[in-house]
Amino acid sequence: MSARPIATRATAQRRSRKVVRRRRRRRLTLTLGVVLLAAASAAVIVPRLPDVVRELALPLAHEDIIRQQAEAKELDPSLLAAVIYTESKFRDATSHAGARGLMQITPETARYIANLSGGSAFEQGDLSTPQVNISYGAYYLRYLLGRYEHNTVLALAAYNGGEGNVDRWLAEASSSERTFGKAQIPFTETREYVDRVIDARVLYREKYSRELGLAPRGGAAP
Numbered sequence: 001m002s003a004r005p006i007a008t009r010a011t012a013q014r015r016s017r018k019v020v021r022r023r024r025r026r027r028l029t030l031t032l033g034v035v036l037l038a039a040a041s042a043a044v045i046v047p048r049l050p051d052v053v054r055e056l057a058l059p060l061a062h063e064d065i066i067r068q069q070a071e072a073k074e075l076d077p078s079l080l081a082a083v084i085y086t087e088s089k090f091r092d093a094t095s096h097a098g099a100r101g102l103m104q105i106t107p108e109t110a111r112y113i114a115n116l117s118g119g120s121a122f123e124q125g126d127l128s129t130p131q132v133n134i135s136y137g138a139y140y141l142r143y144l145l146g147r148y149e150h151n152t153v154l155a156l157a158a159y160n161g162g163e164g165n166v167d168r169w170l171a172e173a174s175s176s177e178r179t180f181g182k183a184q185i186p187f188t189e190t191r192e193y194v195d196r197v198i199d200a201r202v203l204y205r206e207k208y209s210r211e212l213g214l215a216p217r218g219g220a221a222p
Helices: 003-057 063-073 077-088 107-117 124-128 130-147 152-161 163-175 188-207
Strands: none
Touching: 063 077, 063 130, 077 130, 077 152, 077 188, 107 124, 107 130, 124 130, 130 152, 152 163, 152 188
């Protein structure tokens, strides 16, 4: 009678060890599966990682409209994209000052642009439409470049700080016989805005030349 319990305990121990070994094998198999799946995913994701990071850090959208409006208004599409990025990061938003859409145009500026261009009556809701917003912004940017003799710094300063301020700065610089440049912009916000647009313009030209219809790297610039 005493041998049976001993045998039973030994059998139970062997079975227990087998169960433990099976569980270990299952865990090992599962771990290997996870590792293989991660490796397969990395093989797909890692080569695209620079593109993903680029798109997050320097987004681009509505490139067809940007190309169209840049051609129609004789603008550098990388400059137009840089203004949109600096104004809104390509998000449709409304600022505390009431500026709306991708190029952050106020209703007052939109009415001014409509009068300049001889367009139809302006409706505020139109500014939320990418086609209309980019069209208005591109027209205004082209107008400012013409007004300030194709001086990109002055045009961008006026886009951000207003034509009246830029005209006053130029008058003051002329009366004091100083050459007016970016460093002479008295508004810190406007000075930094000009810097951001110019820097972004370079990046958009480098990273999105194909999407913006520009010559590939090493080719002739438009």
